Amino acid sequence: MNMLSFIGDQVLLSVCSNLFFFFPQPTIADFLSIGWWASNAAWSILQQLFFSLLFPNLLEAVESADDDIPDAMFKESCITEQTQYFFDNDERSYSGVLDCGNCSRMYRAEKLPNTNLVFLITDAKATCLSCDPRPLRQAEQPSEGPNPCELAQSPRHRKGPDMCFDNNENEDDSDCGGGNHLSPSLWSMLGLQLLFWLTKFLLQS
Incomplete structure (x- = not known):
């Protein structure tokens, strides 16, 4: 209007x-x-x-200005990926060798007591330059998500609960308030x- x-x-x-x-x-x-x-x-x-x-x-409600914005502006992926590092077992220390082809690097990880920190010790980067130089980032990074063609070949199924929760005594099923236009x-x-x-x-x- x-x-x-x-x-x-x-x-x-x-x-x-x-x-x-x-x-x-x-x-x-x-x-x-x-x-x-x-x-x-x-x-x-x-x-x-x-x-x-x-x-x-x-x-009547006024038409929003967002209706004129093309749909392509809203088709933006919100999928992110995050790298997590954890111990495979409950041991407080872990060590191993990182094989980089022509050379290798030794590392050792130690859990610090009464904290959620891990102390990591590795060989110097200059001793083996053929290892992957990418930084280890734990923060969330934008991602395009999985390949839809690969997901179609091996779909993932969500497992339901053992029992159905179709009724709950504590559920509040009262209707929310709302407005109505009177047209006699x-x-x-x-x-x-x-x-x-x-x-x-x-x-x-």
Whole structure:
């Protein structure tokens, strides 16, 4: 909905309000009358129903600007990979030899007590230059994910639980609150309008 359409609806709404729902200035006797309060409350409800029928676009949500953005902008992979290093057993120390082809490098890992740290000792990098020079990074790195063709050949199946949890006494299944657009029928609106005109005429007479 653009600005011109919005201004036009507002002007038309003001004109209709002044033409069809004009009330004279109330007096003190009107304020003390229950019939005056009931009549004005009924007319107020009728105004809301009438405006919702004439201007349904005023109660609709405004279209988001994100609808104009192409889908390609949102097709971005969120898959990441992370390298983890851990001991294969519960031993506090571990050692071995890293074979790099023409040479090898010895290493030893020791768990530090009362911490989650591992003390790693290796041969100098200059002793064997043919080893993989890539740094060991444990932080998450962006990844393109697995090959979909390979996954199709050997799909992974998720194992379900041993028992089905289809019912739980502590589950809160109450409905969440929400809004609803009121759209009354035309015949009911005309009937209510005629009824309130008749009621107002009887009260004034």
